Amino acid sequence: MSDTEFDLLDELYFVQTYDFIKESLKWEDELLLETLNSLYQSGMIKCLSAPDTERFDQVDLFKEGKNLFYLATKKGLMAHNTL
Template sequence: MTDEEFDVIDELYFVQHFSYLKESLGWEEQLILQTLSSLQEKGYIKCLTAPDEEVFEKIDLLEQGRKLYFLATKKGLMEHNAL
């Protein structure tokens, strides 16, 4: 897990919108989207269209990530807490 991935997971113990991550982390949008995409590939986060509506199909986060919500998965939290 990269430092960036660790920092993003740190913010996703609860469902959070992309705009929250942008404000909280203070990073460039592209870095956030790339990090989210990497976390999604590893199965460390869930993507949601609304706070209680998980998306189960593959999403291109670089294109659609700005309008989504995110939540760390159990796998992501276990990896995060192991470090």
């Protein structure tokens, strides 16, 4: 897990909006979307269309990422807490 992935997972213990994450980490869109995509593809986070509505289809974060909510998965939390 990279340092950026670790830092991003720090923000995802609770459901968060893209804008909240961006403001908290002070990252550019490109870095944030790339890191979200990396964590998503490895099953470390899940995407939600609303705070309580998980997306089960394949999400293209580079197209939809700014309009979604995010949450760490159990796999992501376990990986984050073992480092």
